Amino acid sequence: MSxxxxxxxxxxxxxxxxxxxxxxxxxxxxxxxxLVVGSRTCAHLIQSAAGVMIFAEPRFGxxxxxxxxxxxxxxxxxxxxxxxxxxxxxxxxxKTLFLVGSCPSEVIKLDLATVAEKLNxxxxxxxxxxxxxxxxxxxxxxxxxxxxxxxxxxLMESSNEEKLLLVGTLANNVEDRFKKIFTNLGISNIESFPxxxxxxxxxxxxxxxxxLTQPYLSDTVRDLKHRGCEIISAPFPLGIEGSTKxxxxxxxxxxxxxxxxxxxxxxxxxxxxxxxxSHKEILKGKRLFLLPESxxxxxxxxxxHNECEMDLIEVGTPYLNKDLxxxxxxxxxxxxxIVEGQHVEKQLDRVRETNPDLxxxxxxxxxxxxxxxxxxxxxxxxxxxxxxxxxxxxDLAGLFSKPLKRNQILTSKSxxxx
Amino acid sequence: MELxxxxxxGPPHVGAMRIASSMKDIHYVLHxxxxxxxxxxxxxxxxxxGQRPPVTYTTFQARDLGxxxxxxxxxxxxEAVERFKPKTLLVGESCTAELxxxxxxxxxxxxxxxxxxxxxxxxxxxKKENWGAxxxxxxxxxxxxxxxVSSSEKISPLRWKELGRRPKVNILGPSLLGFRCRDxxxxxxxxxxxxxxxxxxxxxxxxxxxDIERLIDAEVNICLYQEIxxxxxxxxxxxxxxxxxxxxxxxIKNTIEFINEVHNKLDLPLTNKEELEHKSKLPWYSKSxxxxxxxxxxxxxxxxxxxxxxxxxxxxxxxxxxxxxxxTYSREMARQVRATAKDLNIEALITNNYLxxxxxxxxxxPELVLGTQMERHSAKRLxxxxxxxxxxxxxxxxxxxxxxQMGWEGANVIFDDWVHPLMMGLExxxxxxxxxxxxxxxxxQSHLGHTATQTKDFLNSAEKKEKNSKEGIFWTESGRAxxxxxxxxxxxxxxxxTEKYAILKGILKISDETLYDAKAYFS
Numbered sequence: 001m002s003x004x005x006x007x008x009x010x011x012x013x014x015x016x017x018x019x020x021x022x023x024x025x026x027x028x029x030x031x032x033x034x035l036v037v038g039s040r041t042c043a044h045l046i047q048s049a050a051g052v053m054i055f056a057e058p059r060f061g062x063x064x065x066x067x068x069x070x071x072x073x074x075x076x077x078x079x080x081x082x083x084x085x086x087x088x089x090x091x092x093x094x095k096t097l098f099l100v101g102s103c104p105s106e107v108i109k110l111d112l113a114t115v116a117e118k119l120n121x122x123x124x125x126x127x128x129x130x131x132x133x134x135x136x137x138x139x140x141x142x143x144x145x146x147x148x149x150x151x152x153x154x155l156m157e158s159s160n161e162e163k164l165l166l167v168g169t170l171a172n173n174v175e176d177r178f179k180k181i182f183t184n185l186g187i188s189n190i191e192s193f194p195x196x197x198x199x200x201x202x203x204x205x206x207x208x209x210x211x212l213t214q215p216y217l218s219d220t221v222r223d224l225k226h227r228g229c230e231i232i233s234a235p236f237p238l239g240i241e242g243s244t245k246x247x248x249x250x251x252x253x254x255x256x257x258x259x260x261x262x263x264x265x266x267x268x269x270x271x272x273x274x275x276x277x278s279h280k281e282i283l284k285g286k287r288l289f290l291l292p293e294s295x296x297x298x299x300x301x302x303x304x305h306n307e308c309e310m311d312l313i314e315v316g317t318p319y320l321n322k323d324l325x326x327x328x329x330x331x332x333x334x335x336x337x338i339v340e341g342q343h344v345e346k347q348l349d350r351v352r353e354t355n356p357d358l359x360x361x362x363x364x365x366x367x368x369x370x371x372x373x374x375x376x377x378x379x380x381x382x383x384x385x386x387x388x389x390x391x392x393x394x395d396l397a398g399l400f401s402k403p404l405k406r407n408q409i410l411t412s413k414s415x416x417x418x
Numbered sequence: 419m420e421l422x423x424x425x426x427x428g429p430p431h432v433g434a435m436r437i438a439s440s441m442k443d444i445h446y447v448l449h450x451x452x453x454x455x456x457x458x459x460x461x462x463x464x465x466x467x468g469q470r471p472p473v474t475y476t477t478f479q480a481r482d483l484g485x486x487x488x489x490x491x492x493x494x495x496x497e498a499v500e501r502f503k504p505k506t507l508l509v510g511e512s513c514t515a516e517l518x519x520x521x522x523x524x525x526x527x528x529x530x531x532x533x534x535x536x537x538x539x540x541x542x543x544x545k546k547e548n549w550g551a552x553x554x555x556x557x558x559x560x561x562x563x564x565x566x567v568s569s570s571e572k573i574s575p576l577r578w579k580e581l582g583r584r585p586k587v588n589i590l591g592p593s594l595l596g597f598r599c600r601d602x603x604x605x606x607x608x609x610x611x612x613x614x615x616x617x618x619x620x621x622x623x624x625x626x627x628x629d630i631e632r633l634i635d636a637e638v639n640i641c642l643y644q645e646i647x648x649x650x651x652x653x654x655x656x657x658x659x660x661x662x663x664x665x666x667x668x669x670i671k672n673t674i675e676f677i678n679e680v681h682n683k684l685d686l687p688l689t690n691k692e693e694l695e696h697k698s699k700l701p702w703y704s705k706s707x708x709x710x711x712x713x714x715x716x717x718x719x720x721x722x723x724x725x726x727x728x729x730x731x732x733x734x735x736x737x738x739x740x741x742x743x744x745x746t747y748s749r750e751m752a753r754q755v756r757a758t759a760k761d762l763n764i765e766a767l768i769t770n771n772y773l774x775x776x777x778x779x780x781x782x783x784p785e786l787v788l789g790t791q792m793e794r795h796s797a798k799r800l801x802x803x804x805x806x807x808x809x810x811x812x813x814x815x816x817x818x819x820x821x822x823q824m825g826w827e828g829a830n831v832i833f834d835d836w837v838h839p840l841m842m843g844l845e846x847x848x849x850x851x852x853x854x855x856x857x858x859x860x861x862x863q864s865h866l867g868h869t870a871t872q873t874k875d876f877l878n879s880a881e882k883k884e885k886n887s888k889e890g891i892f893w894t895e896s897g898r899a900x901x902x903x904x905x906x907x908x909x910x911x912x913x914x915x916t917e918k919y920a921i922l923k924g925i926l927k928i929s930d931e932t933l934y935d936a937k938a939y940f941s
Contacts, residue, residue, distance in 0.1 A: 012494060013477040017453025039513035039542055044428040045456045057773070061423045067543045069419050070517070079419035086421060103451045103514035106480070136453030137480040137514070345474075345501060364458030364470065371468025 004329055004336040006320070011343025014364055015293050015318055016380075017136025018144030019102065020049045024383055025148055025194070026059040028169045031095040032198040034060040035087065036134065037080060037110060038102030049380070059094075061087070065104055076108075080115055094127055096198035098148060101133035128155065128198075140318040142216040142295045142383065145169060149194060149220040152201060153227065156193075159203035163189040164250060165229070167221075168214030171386035172196070178237075178389060181247065184264050187254050204229055209253045211246065213237060213388060215328070216295040218321045235327040236388075238296070239303035240272050243390045245327070268390045275394035276307065279401040283308040286357035286404065289350075292316035292342050293362045293379040300360065300382070302331045308397050312336050313354045316347065358404060375403045424772050424792055426747035426810055430540035430550025431512045432457050437554040438508055439471040440593045440622040444558075445504035447495050449487075449522045450512035452477040464813050465594055474498040476515075476522075483518065491522045492529060499531060506562065506627040507531065508554065510538030534627065536561045548645040548722070548748060551593060555622055556649040562630045563657075572659030575637045575683045585684045586618040586636040590662075591647030593622050597725060597809050601822035602642065606667060609825050610640075613677060614686065622646075634658050638683050642666070642824075643724055645748055667824045668728035669736055669832070670700055698826040700833045704737055715840065718743035718784035720767065720775050720793050721808025723751025725823070727758045729788050729807050732832060734762065743767065743782040745775065747790075772796065783911060786840055791815070803839035891920050893928045900930035915940050 019042055022034045036042045043062035050058075063083045069076040080099075088094060097119075099112045112131035119129040132147035133139065139147060149167070164187050166178060175192055182190050191202035202208075206228035212221065215236050225231060234249035235242045244265060251261045288310045290297040297317045304310040312333065320340040322329070329338075339347070344365075351359055351374065359369055359376045366376040377400050387396040431448060438446040439461050448454070455475050461467045476494045478487050499507065509526040523537025536557050540550045578585040589606060592599035600623070607617050618636035619629045633639075633654065639662035641651045651662035661683050667676035674694050681688045695701060703709060717739040719729045726746045733739040745767030746755045752768045759766035767778050776796040779787060787797040787804040791812050797804035806815050807823070821835075822828040893901070897916075904912045912933070919936035920928050 011497075012475055013452045014455045014458070014475075015452050016456055017451065019453060020456075040422070040425060040427075040429040040546065041431075041454060041513050041542070043422045043425045044432065045453060047424055048456055048460060058423055061421055062425075064420045064422050065543060066420060067541070070543060076419070083419050083421045103453065104517060107483070107514055107517045135480075136451035137478065137483070140452065345497070362455075362459070363463050364455060365462070367462040367466060367468055368470045 003334050004332050004338055007337065007339045009339055009341045009343045009346065011341075011346065013318075013342040014291075014344040014362055015342070016049065016141040016362070017045070017103070018134035018139030018141065018147060019046055019100065019136075020141050020380075021134065021144030021148065021383075022046055022060050022100065023050050024169055025145060028194055028196065029096070029198040030059065030196075031093065032059065032098060033087065033091060033094045033096070034098045034100055035084070036060070036062040036100045036102055037105045037112060038062055038065065038100075039104050040064050042102045042104075057091075065108075070108060076110055077115055080110075081119070084119060088123065088127060096128045096130065098151070099129060099131040100144075100148075101131065101135055103135045103137050106133060106135045106137060130155065140295070141293055142214070145214070146217045146219050149217060150223050152194070152198075153204075153220070153223045156201045156227070157203045158205045158227070160205045160207050161189065161203065162207040163191055163202070163209070164254070165202055165204065165208050165210050165224075166190065166192045167210050167212050167224070168217055169194055170213050170388055174386045174388045174392060177391055181264060181268075182250065185247070185251055185254075185256055185261060187250070187256070206230075209250070211250050211253075212324075214296075215299055215325060218324055221324065233327060235302070235331060236296075236299045238299045238388060238393075238396060239307050240269055240276070240390050240393045241306055241331070242299060242303060242328075243388070243393070244269065265390060272390045272393045276397055279394060279397035280308050282401040282404050282408075283310050283397065285309065285311065287311045287313050287354070288400075289313045289354065289356040289359045290315050291347060291351075291359065291361040291365065291379075292318040292339070293360075294382050295319070296379070296382050297360070298325055298328050298332070298338070301336065302328055303393075303396065304400060305333055305336075306331065307393070308400070310358075310400075313356050314339055314347075314350065316340075316342065318342070358400060360400075375407050377403050420770075422770070426770060426772070426790065426792065427547035428457070428460075429513060429542050430545045430547060430553070431510060431538075431542065432460070433547040433550025433552070434508065434510055434538055434540060434554040435461075435471055435473055436547075436551045436593045436595050437558065437622045438473060439467070440624070442624070442626040443505040444472060444508060444627065445498055445502045446471075446473045446508040446510070447476070447491075447498050447522065447526070448473055448510055448512060449476045449478070449491050449515035449520060451475075451479070451514050454512050454514075460595060464811065465816055466813070467594070472502065472504070474502075478515070487518060488520045488525060491520055491525050495522075495526050495529060499533075504533065506534045506536065506558065508536045508538055508558070510540060513542035516542050534561050549750060551646050552649050552750075555590075555593075555646060556653060558622075558627075559630055559633070559650045560653060562627055563633065563654075566631075566634065567657045573634060573637060574659070575661050576685055577637050578684065584614055584616050585638070585686060586616045587638045587640050587680065588618050588633050588636045589620045589640045589642055590651060591641060591643035591645075592620065593643075593646055595809065596643060596646070597722070597807070597811060597815070598821060598823045598828075599623055599643070601820050602824040602828065604820070605822040605825035605827050606640065606642065609667075609673070609677065610680070613681070613688075613690075615680065615684070634660070636660070638662065638680065640680070645722060645724060645750065666724055666728055668725070668828060669732035670695075670698055670826075670829050671735060672728060672731065673698075673825050673829065698829040700736060700829040703833050709737075709837075712837070712840075713738045715739045715786055716742045716782070716784045717786045717788060718779050718782050718793075718802075719807075720745045720747075720779075720787075720789045722746060722790075723748035723755055725808040726755060727751075728823075730758050730762060732829075733788070733836075736829075737833075737836070739786070742784050743778055745769065745778065776800075786836065788836065805835045805839055891917060891926060891928060896930040897928040897932060900933045904933075912937070 116129040116131040130151040132151040134144040179190050208229040210229045211232045232249050232253045234246045237243040237246040301315040314337045316339045363378050366378045369376050438444050461471050509523045526535050592603050639651045641647045641662045654660040663679050665676040665679045667673040717733050723746045730741050730744050741762045744759045756766040772792040787802050788807045790808050791810050794804045821831045916936040
């Protein structure tokens, strides 16, 4: 492991909770519905994170706890039953219903597992119920996906068939690209988890080789291991370097020669390097500060330093799974300062002291920092944009070069008339 | 338990944040888990604020629950006070913290600070955002002014005469994340100043705790948004005798009535009565011939209480629309909205459920929807033009330009914003005249959405001469040909009406004659 500097910080945090991940999970699995059992705050959070974009009746909702539900627990179970019945009557196309725990439902110890079990019996053959917690007292932002995927694992049948299983939500077009490349490499049996339909869960077993696409899936990985799956250790497929090592690791697990991999991906790499150049020109030598939020921070820091030549001031991460991040941390430059956890005020003090060229942060902090003259990139965009893979490396860099470029345009002297 | 897909209002602590963020020298320590920090983005993204809301979240985690969350609260309060040095501290909790009962307000009061501390108890499981804002503003006003209650004489609205100065009023209610509050304040201040009335304090928007303490230097309170300010105005009336206004100055008639009300309260002679009618272009624009086509336009209104009631009055009396639906999500103002609806011979819709609103909208078949961000989307789906008149809103409802809803300029803005989504009068005549020309295709739909798509699909879909529409009803070739000749923007309605008529009369085949029979029947 390279000599990176690990720090821990506690204090007031400024991060989303795991419920936020519903915003991309419900798009990945259009036949599923996410029912948060929580408060008006939960409902307001998801709609605010989704930008109040109402294009259709959404495939997520909140069963809002009211005063009478808090009075007695038996009552709350019955009420939830009623809400679920109404929902299924209204939305007969739902195949899987996720009961999502929240801070209030966890605190009052509402037993969603028992509710799910009962509902599974009643709606057998029609709708499947699973439960997980997206509560902010236990999960941060992307960890919600970890919980949702972990909840699906018991529903996955066993099979000893050899296969490559890509784990973590990807944009559909990126997923298709990856499958094509793996097919060209000679891996024929490739599946994704989560699948595009909640009912088409992959079968898993001792010949399943798991390749993670996202760095925030600790619990899912642990349960997949328990089911006998082999976990391929690799950095994450962000940027050319990460993606190359990711493909190589997969190939190695399938006993495909490195030469073959290079043969297939070399043209892609050359093309991507060319596309990356114009962004690198802007990003090179610029100083970067990443605040903790999406859990992608370490991989992004690796990409932006190694491939875009940015200097890293501080790499924040909401939590650190050193085991899962081992390959990534090895690729970081010497003396990288990693800060796990957050004291938002102290961290912002450090931002002001170090005066970075670019700060990666949440939406709540972006405009205030811009108003102080500090360029920002909001991190929620990383989880909504197709950024994985060699072909997307330039697009990923573009997310960071754009605010700098814009800043340059707006502050350029050409607008001054004297 | 209530199933909610999209919510009109946030939880009550977001209302408290609106008050804290609107003001200066205030800090709010909120006992809440990390996810609740999302609320910051409402201010920094929707309002494009360049400052963080003055809020410290304790962000307790599951592992803290076994230990001492009360200590965590105190640590955060201490740090926040040291760092931000507020003149007044608000302390409260969000939904989750309410369940663990740490009593953060009481803890703060025991910490020995000498600044005023407002303990906010906002029941998250029964109340909502506007109530939370109102309660916070009320508690703050009460905390900062209660010591002056006994020593003060009742404030007479005529005091300015004795003091030999111009009358002073407070403008109460405008806040961040309210609808066009920033510009309403400028407009109302301008109007009052023209009438010889000075503004003492605007609160909460832009006010500091010191300003709240000076509220009693004014003679009268202007209650600009009842949702936020009525509780405070009522407390000031009871304890200091300060009278407050009831008229919301949205629309010409209400603005004039508002000016009259203020003058009456202050016993200030109104010398420019005749001028007032001409301060806005709305009356003349509404009278000009091009606006003839506005007559009887069916309009559906849904929003917060203040804006929905005002919109109904303007629609009916100042633009000559027909109000076919009126409702609100503000339960606190349900009684007033019901009374307004009753005057219009319709039934008010009081609900939090946007799907119910969409259903009501569909049934009312309006030509224009005035609503919130939710109704904008519902109207879009139904192909009906819409203008946003109330929160919840989108970033585009916080425009860069000056665009109040209140006063003279507000009336101008309203005329433009409501009328532009509709097809203009002359344009409507021309489309009608040229609709049989070969160049005229259904694609030529002005700037409106594809309202007639479904009907078009019906007309184009099958080559069959007779087309089955509803159960047991057939459209003959002549019927379908006639339907094609109907202007596309009313075609859907004509089709529905004709079918309704056919069912009513037991007619199985709809011919061209049936269309005319139905037209006569429903006219």
